[in-house]
Amino acid sequence: MEQRNIPFWLQLLFSLRVYNEFASLQPSEGNECIKANAKSCGECIQVGAKCGWCTDPEFLKQGEATSTRCDELESLRKRGCSGAKVENPRGSQEALKNKTVTNRNKGAKKLRPEDITQIQPQKLTLSLRSGEPQSFNLKFKRAEDYPIDLYYLMDLSYSMKDDLENVKNLGTQLMLEMSKITSDFRIGFGSFVEKTVMPYISTTPAKLLNPCTGDQNCTSPFSYKNVLKLTSNGQEFNTLVGRQQISGNLDSPEGGFDAIMQVAVCGEHIGWRNVTRLLVFSTDAGFHFAGDGKLGGIVLPNDGKCHLENNMYTMSHYYDYPSIAHLVQKLSDNNIQTIFAITEEFQPVYKELKNLIPKSAVGTLSANSSNVINLIIDAYNSLSSEVILENSKLAEGVTIAYQSRCKNGVTGEGEMGRKCSNISIGDEVSFTISITAKQCPKMGKPETIKIKPLGFTEEVEIALNFICECDCHKNGTENSDICHKGNGTYECGACRCNEGRIGRHCECSTNEVTSEDLDKNCRKDNGTDICSNNGDCVCGTCECKKRENPEERYSGKFCDCDNFNCDRSNNKLCGGHGHCECRVCICDANWTGSACDCSLDTTTCLASNKQICNGRGTCECGTCKCTDPKFQGPTCEICPTCPGVCAEHKECVQCRAFGTGEKKETCERDCSYFNLIKVKDRDKLPQPGQAFPLMHCKERDANDCWFYYTYAVNNNTEKEVHVVETLDCPAGPDIIPIVAGVVAGIVLIGLALLLIWKLLMIIHDRREFAKFEKEKMNAKWDTGENPIYKSAVTTVVNPKYEGK
Numbered sequence: 001m002e003q004r005n006i007p008f009w010l011q012l013l014f015s016l017r018v019y020n021e022f023a024s025l026q027p028s029e030g031n032e033c034i035k036a037n038a039k040s041c042g043e044c045i046q047v048g049a050k051c052g053w054c055t056d057p058e059f060l061k062q063g064e065a066t067s068t069r070c071d072e073l074e075s076l077r078k079r080g081c082s083g084a085k086v087e088n089p090r091g092s093q094e095a096l097k098n099k100t101v102t103n104r105n106k107g108a109k110k111l112r113p114e115d116i117t118q119i120q121p122q123k124l125t126l127s128l129r130s131g132e133p134q135s136f137n138l139k140f141k142r143a144e145d146y147p148i149d150l151y152y153l154m155d156l157s158y159s160m161k162d163d164l165e166n167v168k169n170l171g172t173q174l175m176l177e178m179s180k181i182t183s184d185f186r187i188g189f190g191s192f193v194e195k196t197v198m199p200y201i202s203t204t205p206a207k208l209l210n211p212c213t214g215d216q217n218c219t220s221p222f223s224y225k226n227v228l229k230l231t232s233n234g235q236e237f238n239t240l241v242g243r244q245q246i247s248g249n250l251d252s253p254e255g256g257f258d259a260i261m262q263v264a265v266c267g268e269h270i271g272w273r274n275v276t277r278l279l280v281f282s283t284d285a286g287f288h289f290a291g292d293g294k295l296g297g298i299v300l301p302n303d304g305k306c307h308l309e310n311n312m313y314t315m316s317h318y319y320d321y322p323s324i325a326h327l328v329q330k331l332s333d334n335n336i337q338t339i340f341a342i343t344e345e346f347q348p349v350y351k352e353l354k355n356l357i358p359k360s361a362v363g364t365l366s367a368n369s370s371n372v373i374n375l376i377i378d379a380y381n382s383l384s385s386e387v388i389l390e391n392s393k394l395a396e397g398v399t400i401a402y403q404s405r406c407k408n409g410v411t412g413e414g415e416m417g418r419k420c421s422n423i424s425i426g427d428e429v430s431f432t433i434s435i436t437a438k439q440c441p442k443m444g445k446p447e448t449i450k451i452k453p454l455g456f457t458e459e460v461e462i463a464l465n466f467i468c469e470c471d472c473h474k475n476g477t478e479n480s481d482i483c484h485k486g487n488g489t490y491e492c493g494a495c496r497c498n499e500g501r502i503g504r505h506c507e508c509s510t511n512e513v514t515s516e517d518l519d520k521n522c523r524k525d526n527g528t529d530i531c532s533n534n535g536d537c538v539c540g541t542c543e544c545k546k547r548e549n550p551e552e553r554y555s556g557k558f559c560d561c562d563n564f565n566c567d568r569s570n571n572k573l574c575g576g577h578g579h580c581e582c583r584v585c586i587c588d589a590n591w592t593g594s595a596c597d598c599s600l601d602t603t604t605c606l607a608s609n610k611q612i613c614n615g616r617g618t619c620e621c622g623t624c625k626c627t628d629p630k631f632q633g634p635t636c637e638i639c640p641t642c643p644g645v646c647a648e649h650k651e652c653v654q655c656r657a658f659g660t661g662e663k664k665e666t667c668e669r670d671c672s673y674f675n676l677i678k679v680k681d682r683d684k685l686p687q688p689g690q691a692f693p694l695m696h697c698k699e700r701d702a703n704d705c706w707f708y709y710t711y712a713v714n715n716n717t718e719k720e721v722h723v724v725e726t727l728d729c730p731a732g733p734d735i736i737p738i739v740a741g742v743v744a745g746i747v748l749i750g751l752a753l754l755l756i757w758k759l760l761m762i763i764h765d766r767r768e769f770a771k772f773e774k775e776k777m778n779a780k781w782d783t784g785e786n787p788i789y790k791s792a793v794t795t796v797v798n799p800k801y802e803g804k
Contacts, residue, residue, distance in 0.1 A: 031075075031550045037067045041087050041470035041492040044070035046440055049132035052088040054081035055472055055493035061555045063535060063544040066494050066504055068553070075550040087470040087492060091132045097123035101141040101428065110183065113147050113275045119458045128398075128437040129467045135435075138460060140387050140420075140453060141428040147184035147275035149230050150174070150376070153259055155283035156191040156219075158212055158248040163282070164241075166370050171237025174373055181380070188230040188270060189241050192259035193221050194249040195316045197296040200288075201249045211248035219245040223316030224259035226308060230271035253286040258302075260338070261322045262313050264330040266306035272334070274457040276384070279331075280376055282341040282365060286349055293320030304330055328357050332390065337455040339379040341365040341372055358390070359383060359455040388419040388454045389431060395447040397439040398464065403432040440468040508539030524558035535559035556582065569597035597621070607635040630693060632713040645711055646697035649674070649721065653709050654701060657723045661701065674711075674719035685710050685722050705729035 033051035038044035041053040052073045059069060059081050071079070076086055098121040102111070120139045128134060154160065154167060171187055178185040194200040201211060201221045212218035228240045263270055263279055290301065302322040307315040322330075331338060338360040340350045347364060354360045361382050363375035391400055402417035404410075406429050412419070420429040433451065441447065444466050452459035476491030483495035488506035490496075497506035522530045522537035531542035534554040544554035552564040561582035569575035574585035578596035587596035599622030607614035617626035617636040626636040639645070652671035654661035657678065663670055679685055685708065686694055694712035701707065709723035 031072060031548065033071050033075075034068075034546050034548065034550055036070065037546075038070040039067060040494070040496050041069075042468055042473060045087070045089060045470060046130045046468060049129055052076055052086045053470060053492060054079075054085055055087055056081055056085040057493045059085070059493065060504070061553075062557055063531075063542050063555045063559045063561075064553065065543040065546070068546060069492075069494060071550050078551070085493075087472055089129060089467050089470060091129040091134050091467065092127045093134050093136060094125045095121045095123070095136075096125055097121060101139055102143050103141075113184075113273055116143050116146060117458070118143050118146070118456065119453065119460060121460060122458075123461045123463075125463045125465065126435060127465045127467055128435065130437055130439055133401075133434040133436040135432055138389075138431045138433055138451070139428060140430070142384065142387075142423055142425050144425055145182050145184070147186075147273065148178065148182050148278060148380075149186050149188075149271070149273055149275055150178070150278040150280060151188040151190060151230065151263055151270060152280045153190045153192065153256070153263055153282065155193070155254050155256065155285065156244065156247050157193050157254055157285065158216075158218065158246050159284050160282075161246045163284070163365075164244060164246060166372065167282075168242045169238055170372065171234035171241065173234075174376065175232075175234035177373055177377055181377075184232075184275075186230040186232045186271070186273075187228075187234065187237050188226075189228040189237060190224065190226045190259060190263060190270075191244060192224045192254065192256055193247045194251075194255040195223055195258070195288075195293070195296060195298070196221055197298070197317050199295055200251055200255070212246070217245070219247045221247050221249055222312065223255055224262050224313035226262075226266070226269055226311040229269065230273075253288045253292075254283055255316065255321065256281060256283055256287050257289055257321045257327060258313060258316055260327055261302060261304065261330060262306060262308060264327070264334045264336055265304060266308050267334065269306065269308050269311065272336075276455070277334070277336045277457075278339060278376075278380060278383075279336050280339045280341055280372075282372065284343040284346070284365070286346055287353075288321045290321055290323035290326070302326060324353070324356050331357065332454065335452075335455055335457045337361075337383050339363065339376060339383070341375050358388060359386075383455065384425075385423050386419060386421045387423060387429065387456075389433075389451055390418070390454055392450045394449060395441050395464065397437055397441060398447070398449075399436050399438065400449075401434045401436075403434075405430045405432075435462070435464070437464070437466055440466045444468040503539035503541065504543075522558065524560055532556075532558050532560040534562070567595035569593075569595040593621070605635060607637050632693075633717055638713050638717075638719075645695045646699060649711055650697070650699045653697075653721055653723055654699070654707065657709070657725070658701075658707070658727065674721050677720065677722045678725040679722055680725060682708050682724055685724065686712065701727070703727075703729065 032048050033044065036043065036047040036051070038047060038051075038053075041055070044051050044053040047070070050072050051070055054069045054071075054076050059079075060066070073086065073088060077083070099117050101120050102115075102117045118141055121136070124136060126134045126136075152167070152170065154164070156164065174187060175185060197203070201207070208220055210216075210218050211221050227244065228237055231237065260279065260281065293299065296317075298317065298320050300319050302319045304322065304326060307313055307319075338357060340354065340360065340362045342350045342362060343365050347362065350362050354362045361379040363379050365372065365375060389402060394400060402413075404412040404417045404420050406412070406420035407422055407424075407427055410420075417431070423429060435449075446466070447464045449462050449464065450459045451462065470492055472492040476489045476496070478489045479486035480488065480490035480495070482490045482505065483497065484501075484503070484505045484507040487501045488495040488497040495504065495506050497503070500510055502508050502510055519530060519537050519540075520526075521540035522535075522542050524532060530537050531544065535542045535544035537543075542557065542559045544556075544559040547553060547564070549564075553562065555561045555563070563580040563582075564573065565583045566574050566580035566585045574580055574587065575591070575593075575595045575597035577591040577599075578585045578587035580586075585594060585596045587593070590600045592598045592600060598620075601622055602612055602619045604622045605612050605619035605624050609615075612619050613624040613626065614631065614636040616628040616631045617624045619625075624634060624636050626632060628636065630639050630642070632638045651661045651663045652667070652674070653676075655664040655667035656671050656676050659667075685696070688694065688696075694710045697709050697711060699707055699709075705727040706729075707724065707727050709721055712720050714720055
């Protein structure tokens with residue numbers, strides 16, 4: 001093949017140009033459908049729920065790659081792909097078993113456990129499209145009178161001797177108490193001590209027969225013994241437990257984890273039913289766990305299988321203790337809820353253990369186990385009042401989300417969406433569960449997951465089917481002639497090339513893509529740029545680069561056209577009134593211009609009198625150009641200097657500037673059509689001779705005050721009013737002198753009246769006195785004695801008085 005000699009500087013320049021353009025197209029986020037570069041419909045729909053594939057054979061324009069068929073739905077529609085030609089499969093769901101939850105009261109007809117339903121639905125099929133969640137509602141209702149199986153697992157080391165005496169009568173007493181909760185109750189019993197190897201027990205022959213000291217008669221040590229299979233006969237429980245004897249060991253921690261594992265996995269030996277399963281673990285000591293077996297030379301991990309022979313655990317010397325995680329798994333798999341009945345001393349240890357084991361409870365056991373019945377009842381009520389959902393392992397790329405709607409309207413999301421608390425018998429709660437596939441699993445095989453409430457045997461089985469191919473894939477034609485003589489499969493409107501073939505129609509071999517002859521077909525006018533530096537030459541045909549923005553595309557035989565480099569108006573491509581084709585705006589109807597920003601519609605130029613531009617201008621690009629300089633505005637109807645302008649705007653200027661006038665109540669509504677600018681005095685008002693006409697106005701208000709303003713329409717057709725901010729009011733009278741003069745006048749007039757009155761009285765009195773004197777002179781009175789006058793003096797003479 002002939003080698004091309006291209007100067008180094010040209011290669012470097014080309015590389016930098018490509019790099020810069022590539023970098024400009026790489027924002028942090030964008031259209032995921034475009035980014036995926038999907039070559040087929042199946043690849044496209046796995047990118048995300050927003051992506052669709054156009055199957056229209058004529059959809060691609062010259063220079064566009066097959067992958068441009070994959071785009072967001074709205075973008076495909078805008079690009080001319082009809083809805084019928086878009087492949088966009090959606091997910092679905094179907095309930096295969098949807099039996100309603102049981103409404104059953106205590107005392108009603110007894111049902112078999114398998115006939116009682118507490119969870120709905122029971123079986124579903126979901127079809128998942130990548131990125132599209134499928135949600136469904138799950139109901140849970142605590143059934144009345146639901147059967148209970150309780151297995152009592154007791155530590156029979158020597159320190160529990162007094163406890164054994166109280167447990168011997170536990171059967172009938174517990175039966176009586178549990179009958180208040182359920183009419184279908186069964187009870188079983190098991191015991192444990194420790195692994196039967198050193199250093200956990202003494203292996204001397206005598207100690208193997210009787211591990212206790214002194215005259216104490218104890219049974220031989222053992223790891224775990226299933227004493228009584230689950231039974232509804234409380235008296236049988238009392239009888240068999242009454243025959244049990246205490247044993248002994250050397251160290252303080254016990255081998256209870258071995259016993260719990262066997263109780264969980266040996267369902268047939270224990271007699272578990274598919275009902276509520278309770279395991280009561282009673283001890284006054286700690287526990288051994290995985291790794292402690294090395295002390296006895298036991299290194300094999302616990303296998304989690306049942307090893308009971310004649311109801312005895314036979315592999316304690318062979319397998320190590322189980323780990324806590326192993327126990328959690330087995331207890332959960334077998335729907336067993338654990339109640340730890342522990343003495344006060346070891347409460348902190350078992351409370352930490354409870355936090356690691358879902359659906360478990362810890363109760364404080366008295367020194368002699370006398371309170372065990374109340375402890376069991378309280379722990380059961382606590383466990384049964386809470387429902388926690390768990391799911392099995394999810395397939396790769398599948399996620400699940402929970403949302404709870406609990407009692408009294410309490411809701412939860414995230415991890416809290418898995419649970420509801422304070423649930424009483426007969427209460428119904430619901431959960432919304434959303435399952436999303438991020439990708440198709442390998443081979444696209446169906447998966448099955450299960451969701452169940454912890455501690456309950458019922459579960460929801462969900463079959464997951466993954467939508468990994470389009471419907472049109474089924475109708476594909478292998479070795480189609482459309483794909484260059486059978487070099488590919490024609491499906492969904494495009495060729496899916498066989499291995500080793502490329503090109504839109506699989507017309508080239510991968511070995512031919514760099515030949516000089518083919519590259520010549522990708523150079524415009526025999527230039528040096530291949531595909532105008534906007535694409536790649538594939539099989540002698542340009543495949544244009546894709547832009548991050550799905551609305552922007554390169555096209556053309558040499559990728560020399562695009563739809564985003566046209567003229568803009570108002571920062572919009574083609575003014576928003578057309579579309580760009582090969583860097584030229586193709587305008588919509590009634591629009592013209594290089595940027596489609598000139599409207600041919602004259603309706604915006606019609607004045608109120610239905611004349612174009614009020615007969616005083618011409619309509620250009622939907623805007624009036626006024627030919628009469630006195631008129632302004634969008635339709636040449638505004639005349640700032642015409643008579644009557646001042647009176648027209650008086651009330652609005654008065655209310656906006658001074659808050660007075662007839663329109664002060666409706667000022668904001670009626671007078672917001674102009675911009676108000678206040679100035680200090682009349683000299684600051686705009687003067688004639690500016691770029692636009694204005695009108696000087698002088699108006700008087702109700703108080704005979706004058707105010708001055710100018711009215712104009714500026715070059716932006718905005719109405720402006722400049723107003724002097726102070727009113728010009730006539731000067732009022734000087735009140736103080738007036739009041740003083742009035743007061744003084746009143747006082748003077750009063751004094752004058754008093755003087756006149758006094759003068760008149762003096763004259764009157766003198767006249768009356770003179771008259772009296774005159775009458776007195778003229779009176780003719782007798783001056784003799786009054787004949788009727790009698791003196792008031794009586795003179796009496798004493799006869800005896802001699803005047804001596």
